Amino acid sequence: MTTTEKDYNPKAFTPPKERFLYRVKFTKGEEVKFIGHLDIMRLFQRAIKRAKLPVAYSQGFNPHQLLSFASPLTLGTTSEGEYGDFEMARKINPQTLVDSLNEVLPRGVRVISAVPMKNQAEKAMAAMAGAEYIIYPEESMTPNIIEAHLDGFLKQQEIIMMKKTKKDTKATDIRQDIFDMKHISDGKEPKIYVFLAAGSQRNLKPSLVMEAFYQYVGLEFFPYRIKYHRLELYRKEGDTLVPLSEGISDGNGAEPV
Amino acid sequence: MKNKIPDEILLQVEKPGRYTGNEINMVIKDPKQVDIRFGFCFPDVYEVGMSHLGLQILYFFLNRREDTYCERFFAPWTDMDAMMREREIPLFSIETQDSAKEFDFLAFTLQYEMSYTNILNMLDLGGVPLYAKDRKESDPLVICGGSCAYNPEPLADFVDFFYLGEGEVLYDDILELYKQNKKNGGTKAEFLEKLLDFDSIYIPKYYDVTYKKNGEIASFTPNHLKARKVLKKTIVTDMDHVFYPEKQLVPLIDVVHDRVTLELFRGCIRGCRFCQAGFVYRPVREKTAETLLKQARNLVEASGHEEISLISLSTSDYTCFPQLANGLLDEFSKDSINISLPSLRIDAFSLDLMQKVQEVRKSSLTFAPEAGTQRLRDVINKNLSEEEILRGSALAFEGGWNRVKLYFMIGLPTETEEDLIGIATLSEKIVETYYKLSKEKRPRPVQVVASSSCFVPKPFTPFQWDAQDTHMEFLEKAKIVKKHITKKQIKYNYHEAKLSSLEGALARGDRRIGKVLHRAWELGCVFDGWSDLFDYNKWMQAFEDTGIDPAFYANRERSYDEILPWDHISVGVTKAFLMQEREKALKAQVTPNCRQDCSHCGAKSFGGGICYDYN
Ligand code: SF4
Numbered sequence: 001m002t003t004t005e006k007d008y009n010p011k012a013f014t015p016p017k018e019r020f021l022y023r024v025k026f027t028k029g030e031e032v033k034f035i036g037h038l039d040i041m042r043l044f045q046r047a048i049k050r051a052k053l054p055v056a057y058s059q060g061f062n063p064h065q066l067l068s069f070a071s072p073l074t075l076g077t078t079s080e081g082e083y084g085d086f087e088m089a090r091k092i093n094p095q096t097l098v099d100s101l102n103e104v105l106p107r108g109v110r111v112i113s114a115v116p117m118k119n120q121a122e123k124a125m126a127a128m129a130g131a132e133y134i135i136y137p138e139e140s141m142t143p144n145i146i147e148a149h150l151d152g153f154l155k156q157q158e159i160i161m162m163k164k165t166k167k168d169t170k171a172t173d174i175r176q177d178i179f180d181m182k183h184i185s186d187g188k189e190p191k192i193y194v195f196l197a198a199g200s201q202r203n204l205k206p207s208l209v210m211e212a213f214y215q216y217v218g219l220e221f222f223p224y225r226i227k228y229h230r231l232e233l234y235r236k237e238g239d240t241l242v243p244l245s246e247g248i249s250d251g252n253g254a255e256p257v
Numbered sequence: 258m259k260n261k262i263p264d265e266i267l268l269q270v271e272k273p274g275r276y277t278g279n280e281i282n283m284v285i286k287d288p289k290q291v292d293i294r295f296g297f298c299f300p301d302v303y304e305v306g307m308s309h310l311g312l313q314i315l316y317f318f319l320n321r322r323e324d325t326y327c328e329r330f331f332a333p334w335t336d337m338d339a340m341m342r343e344r345e346i347p348l349f350s351i352e353t354q355d356s357a358k359e360f361d362f363l364a365f366t367l368q369y370e371m372s373y374t375n376i377l378n379m380l381d382l383g384g385v386p387l388y389a390k391d392r393k394e395s396d397p398l399v400i401c402g403g404s405c406a407y408n409p410e411p412l413a414d415f416v417d418f419f420y421l422g423e424g425e426v427l428y429d430d431i432l433e434l435y436k437q438n439k440k441n442g443g444t445k446a447e448f449l450e451k452l453l454d455f456d457s458i459y460i461p462k463y464y465d466v467t468y469k470k471n472g473e474i475a476s477f478t479p480n481h482l483k484a485r486k487v488l489k490k491t492i493v494t495d496m497d498h499v500f501y502p503e504k505q506l507v508p509l510i511d512v513v514h515d516r517v518t519l520e521l522f523r524g525c526i527r528g529c530r531f532c533q534a535g536f537v538y539r540p541v542r543e544k545t546a547e548t549l550l551k552q553a554r555n556l557v558e559a560s561g562h563e564e565i566s567l568i569s570l571s572t573s574d575y576t577c578f579p580q581l582a583n584g585l586l587d588e589f590s591k592d593s594i595n596i597s598l599p600s601l602r603i604d605a606f607s608l609d610l611m612q613k614v615q616e617v618r619k620s621s622l623t624f625a626p627e628a629g630t631q632r633l634r635d636v637i638n639k640n641l642s643e644e645e646i647l648r649g650s651a652l653a654f655e656g657g658w659n660r661v662k663l664y665f666m667i668g669l670p671t672e673t674e675e676d677l678i679g680i681a682t683l684s685e686k687i688v689e690t691y692y693k694l695s696k697e698k699r700p701r702p703v704q705v706v707a708s709s710s711c712f713v714p715k716p717f718t719p720f721q722w723d724a725q726d727t728h729m730e731f732l733e734k735a736k737i738v739k740k741h742i743t744k745k746q747i748k749y750n751y752h753e754a755k756l757s758s759l760e761g762a763l764a765r766g767d768r769r770i771g772k773v774l775h776r777a778w779e780l781g782c783v784f785d786g787w788s789d790l791f792d793y794n795k796w797m798q799a800f801e802d803t804g805i806d807p808a809f810y811a812n813r814e815r816s817y818d819e820i821l822p823w824d825h826i827s828v829g830v831t832k833a834f835l836m837q838e839r840e841k842a843l844k845a846q847v848t849p850n851c852r853q854d855c856s857h858c859g860a861k862s863f864g865g866g867i868c869y870d871y872n
Contacts, residue, residue, distance in 0.1 A: 034273035035509045043509055046281070046561030049592075061616045063593050076268045104561070106279055106509060224265040 020056070020088040021117040022097055023124060023245050028079040028230075031108030037072035043106065044084060051100040056087040070124035070233055070244065071131065071198055074205065079230035081132070083124040083244045085117065113245060121248040122235070130179060130234035130241045131198035133206045136191060138225035143185035145217055146192060150183050153216045161212050174212060177204035179241075198233065261354040262346065270337045274510035275303035278329075278351035281507035282559060284316070286326040288353060292436050295319055296350060296360040296397065298330040300367075300375035301786070303351075306331045307506065308514035310568065311366060311403065315424045317502035325432055328352040330363070332375040333382070335783065335790070341382060348383035357383030360397045361435065364420075367405035370763040371756070371786035373412060376401075377778040380415070387775065389417050389462065394445055407490070407537050408716040408823040411763055411770040413461035417449060421457045421826060422491035423523070425499050430455070453483040457491040459826065460484070466768055472809055474767060474820040489827040490537070494865025496522065496544045501552055504559040516564035516597070517556040519549050521581070525570035526851040526867065528858075530638045530842050531627070531666065533715035534570055536835075537828045539858065540866035541851060546577040550584050557594060565589065566597040573602040574852070582610050590614075600625075603649030608656055621660035621704075622653050628669055629679025635845040636671050638838075643683060650690050660704045661687055667734045667751070668712040668726035671843065677734055680707060681741035681749075688746045707742070708750040709735060711757035715764050716823045717830065719838035722815040725761040727808070728754035755793040759785070761811035762800075767822035770810070772803040831859035 028040070035043065045065050048055045057063035066087035073079055086097075094114040101111045121127075137146075153159075156175060163172040177197035185191045192213075196204040206228050214221035234241035267273035288294060297315060299306030306312060312329070319327035328350035333341060340346070347356040357363060363385065365376050377387055380399065386392045389399065401412055402420035409419040420427065431452070438448045452458045463484035467475040479486060493499045501520075508515065524541035525534065544552075553565055565585060569575065585596050596614045601607040603622055611620065624646050628634045631643060650661060665680050684707045691703035711731045714720045726734070731754035742749050763770060777799035784790040800807050815821065817836055824832070834857070841848060848856050851867045861868035 031277070031279045032509065034267055034277050036274070039274065039510050042511070045563070046507060049561035049563065050281075050558065057593055062595070075273065076264060104281075106281055108279065224268040227264070 019119055020091050021119070021121070022086050022088065022094060022114045023117050023121075023248060024084045024086055024097070024101075024114045025112045025245050026082045026084070026105075027108070027110045027112065028073060028077075028082050029108035029110070030078060032106060033076055033078045033108070036075060037069070040082075040109075041067065041069055041084075043109065044086075044101075047101055047104045047109075048086070050104040053097065053100060054089045054092065056089045068123055068125060070128050073230060074207070074228070077133075077206075077228040077230060080112070081230050081232035081243075083233055085124050086114075091116075115245045115248060116250045117248050118250045124233075124244055126200070127235035127244060128199040128233055129197070129236040130195060132193070132195045132231040132234070134184070134191060134193055134229045134231060135206055135210060136189070136227040136229070137210065138222055139190070140219055140222075141190050141214070141217070143183070143188065143190050145219070146183045146185060146190055149213075149217050150181065150192075153213055154178070154181055156216075159212050159216075161208055163208065174204055174208060177202050178209060181209070262349065266337075266340050266344065266346070270340060271334060272303075272510060275331070275334065276337065276349075276351070280509055281561075282504040283352065283506060284320040284327070285352070286320075288326055288355065288359075291326045292324040292439070293322075293326070293362070293432055294355075294360045295325055295327040295432075296330050296357060296363040297327055298363050298365045298376075298379060300332050300365055300372040300379060301784070302334050303331040303508075304510070304512040307508050307512040309366070309368065310518050310520060311424070313505050313518070314500075314502060315428075316506065317504060318425055318500050319428060319432075321500070322429070322432065324436060326352075328355075328360075330357060330379065330383075332372075332379055332784070338378070338382065338783070348379055357397065358385060358395075361439075362400055363397045364400040364402065366403040367401050367412075368403055369786060370405055370411075370760050371791075373763065373774050374778045374782045374785055376412070377415065377774060378783050381778075388414055390414075392417075398445060398448075404534065404537060405764075407533075407826055407828055408764065408766070409459055409461065409826070410768045410822040411766040411774060413768045414771040416461060417445075418452060419459040419461070421459060421488055423493050425493055426491045427455060427457060431458075450481075450483075453481065453485075456485055456489050459488045461768075464825065468769075472806075474822065477820060477822075477825055487825055487827050490829065492542070492829075492863050492865075493523070494542065494863060496542045497548045503555045505556050505562075507560045507562070514566065515562070516566050517553060517560055517562045519553055519556075519565060519567050520544070521549065521567055521569040521572065521575045521578075523569075524866065526574050527571060527640065528638055528838075528848055528850060528856075529627070530636070530719045530838055531669065531712060531715075533718050536717045536830045536858075538570070539829055539860035540863065540868045541574075542866040543576060546581040546584060549581055550588065553585060553589070557589065557592075563593060564595045564597055566599065568599065570600070571602075572598060572600050573604075573607060579606065586613060603646075603653060605652060608649075608653055612656060620658070621662050621706075622650065622658050623662045623664070624649070625664040626683060627664065627666050628672075629665065629676045629681075629683055632845050633669060633672060633676040633679070635847050636842045637666075637669055638842070638847050640847065640850065643686070646683070647686060647690050650687050651693070654691050654694055654703075655698070659691070659699065659701045661706070663687075663705065663707040665707060665709040666712045667709045667738070668731055670720055670723050671845075672734075674737060677737045678741050680709065680738050681743075681747075684742065684747045684749075685744055688744050703746050705747045706750065707738075707747060708752070709738065710752045711754050713757050713761045713764055716821070717828050717835070719835050719842055721765065721821065721835065722817065722819075722839065724814040725758070725811045727812055728758040731757065753788055753791075756785075756788065756791055758807070758811055759793065759796055762807040763810075765810050765822070767810075769803075769805055773799050773805050776802050829858075829860035829862055834858045 056066045068085050070083040097114040098111045158173040159175040160171050161174050162169045180195035182193040184193045211221050233244045235244050398417045401416045406419045463481040465480050466477050469475045522543040524538040526541050627639045684705050714723045735751040780795045782795050
């Protein structure tokens with residue numbers, strides 16, 4: 001009997017004409033905040049396997065699951081607004097997707113919602129334009145200091161910081177990438193809210209904002225003692241920014257609450 | 258759950274995910290609700306330890322007991338080590354991040370000699386006194402097991418007891434005994450005394466060693482009435498009914514081997530004379546294909562892994578291999594799960610199989626002739642002829658392969674220049690085989706990579722009496738090989754000879770080597786198996802400072818009547834058999850493998866496995 005390589009490969013599959021994409025929103029808690037971006041991707045691949053979800057695969061000798069994720073999170077940062085677009089081989093109930101993943105995901109990762117996407121919706125990574133964070137500075141940055149300096153900090157025409165790019169470090173004005181910044185301490189615990197540019201065009205890390213703010217206030221900056229928590233990722237719709245999972249639904253499932 | 262190790266530290270070390278656990282299937286228990294806290298310690302970095310099958314098995318085996326919580330410890334990488342010392346953070350477990358000192362047992366697995374200094378470092382980081390004699394009632398008991406434990410002597414002074422053999426057999430009894438003893442208010446010393454009832458537990462303090470003027474061992478004698486003269490390893494005889502985990506810990510960060518592992522069998526039929534594993538794991542005990550398929554199903558389901566790897570010392574020797582391989586392909590390839598097949602003999606069947614599981618263009622063929630000439634291959638009992646290699650290559654080249662990897666050893670007993678040149682000749686013959694193909698069948702050039710490692714004589718092999726080459730001699734030999742490799746299609750690699758020299762001294766070391774280990778660690782040696790951290794000069798200084806000559810252990814031929822440091826241990830294979838094998842080796846006579854004929858090596862005494870397939 002002779003067999004061709006093609007016959008050997010039961011993995012080969014024909015892609016469905018209609019694609020079944022789901023935008024999945026999930027958390028990255030304390031337990032997994034030191035797990036990097038690639039590892040989160042692998043973690044979902046395995047969770048999808050364990051949950052026996054009908055995920056779609058790429059073609060070729062080593063097919064891989066068709067998953068794509070939005071903005072990587074800095075190691076150590078927690079989040080309640082992470083996103084991935086998962087492609088399934090067939091239509092499934094979005095709530096089933098949420099529940100079955102939650103049954104098998106490790107502690108710290110919870111799927112909050114899954115929205116069936118219009119086929120023409122832009123991929124999460126490409127669509128991204130902004131990100132919201134809560135920042136917990138260490139105790140030398142007291143609520144009083146924040147209150148006293150935040151307005152002045154934001155009134156600056158420009159805030160020049162040394163920004164790392166892939167190749168080198170450049171002096172960059174970061175002021176225009178700070179969409180909003182508020183003092184939100186409750187009681188003695190210092191807390192700051194920021195809304196920053198995020199995405200492939202413009203991107204600002206909250207740690208750089210904090211470094212600038214510490215400099216402005218005149219306090220010593222302790223990069224490893226400040227906690228960051230991401231609240232939400234936004235995409236552009238016309239002139240406004242909306243959360244990544246809003247306005248992309250194909251109408252076949254509830255909008256997230 | 259919040260990490261007890263401050264974020265500030267984790268943010269400053271490389272790969273903090275090494276220390277934060279939370280893997281899929283990690284066992285969570287309340288330490289206050291158990292009687293025994295058991296620390297499984299792997300003396301290397303997380304990514305290496307998590308790739309070890311023995312850890313996966315014992316972790317779930319011990320944790321199936323309600324009264325025991327088995328947690329994992331790994332060697333913190335040097336950056337973390339420095340941070341922990343600076344801030345006085347003791348060695349902590351992955352599960353609860355509790356300190357090592359709070360555990361009843363710290364059980365280290367010895368997989369390679371070059372991890373010994375890490376054991377000392379981990380004890381020290383844990384605040385546990387290094388020497389067994391200095392430890393108090395409140396300190397954990399330190400256990401060592403694993404394949405290097407068959408020569409326990411280099412670590413004897415640091416260890417309370419050695420477990421000889423496969424973990425599934427005795428741990429239940431040991432833990433019951435420990436629990437009883439603790440309940441009755443017994444001391445650790447009393448517990449150790451009770452362990453004398455087991456013939457696979459070696460407790461170094463019950464044995465005294467004296468030495469002759471020339472450095473050889475003069476006597477090795479029990480100093481307790483109940484201490485046995487010879488301790489014997491214990492093994493599982495029924496592989497189909499022994500505990501095997503239904504789950505597997507699935508790490509959240511990338512580790513060395515991240516996949517479902519199926520253990521086809523333990524032991525090896527071959528009896529290659531240089532190979533310690535081939536003797537210490539005897540006899541061969543197989544699992545049935547049904548058992549393996551069931552285990553594969555469970556593990557794939559519980560892990561979500563997309564790769565299954567078959568492991569054993571020589572995959573092709575598995576009697577139900579075709580049945581298993583086809584079963585796995587039928588069942589799993591539709592789910593995009595890859596099957597990886599290491600250490601296959603190259604023949605029509607395996608090539609056909611390899612074409613099914615991997616992309617030919619991207620893969621290479623592997624042969625391990627180990628020696629360059631048939632004479633030397635007969636000396637080491639490596640049953641692989643030149644004809645087989647060339648036939649296998651020709652077949653593979655026809656099938657589209659164009660890359661070949663060859664593994665050799667240099668410094669084997671009786672080796673001559675001819676054998677070294679043979680490495681080059683054999684590599685060239687493979688290249689020539691490729692060019693015998695018609696032109697259209699070889700669109701790409703052939704690549705042959707020949708690698709040689711340095712031979713390290715190991716205990717419990719027929720070469721345990723032999724002298725190892727010095728690292729200078731190794732280099733000279735590698736140069737000879739290199740000189741004779743002239744074809745541009747052949748690439749020759751050789752291994753770090755100094756590392757092998759040191760391994761040679763430790764592998765056949767006695768109790769006195771403990772002092773060297775201690776000194777080397779004091780001088781800063783850790784992670785010696787990592788070539789970028791290995792510091793040969795520090796080791797040489799450690800030998801000098803302790804007045805011990807490494808050549809005595811590595812480069813000296815022993816006589817048959819010398820007392821060897823591991824003579825009080827039996828792995829089943831008798832010393833008489835090993836001597837007979839050595840004599841045959843010197844005459845280049847081969848010994849049949851266990852499936853062809855039983856050579857009565859002694860391993861039949863375990864009452865199971867292949868030795869009973871004859872009647
Ligand atoms: S007793 Fe015979 S069959 Fe058993 S391991 Fe030894 S040589 Fe092989």
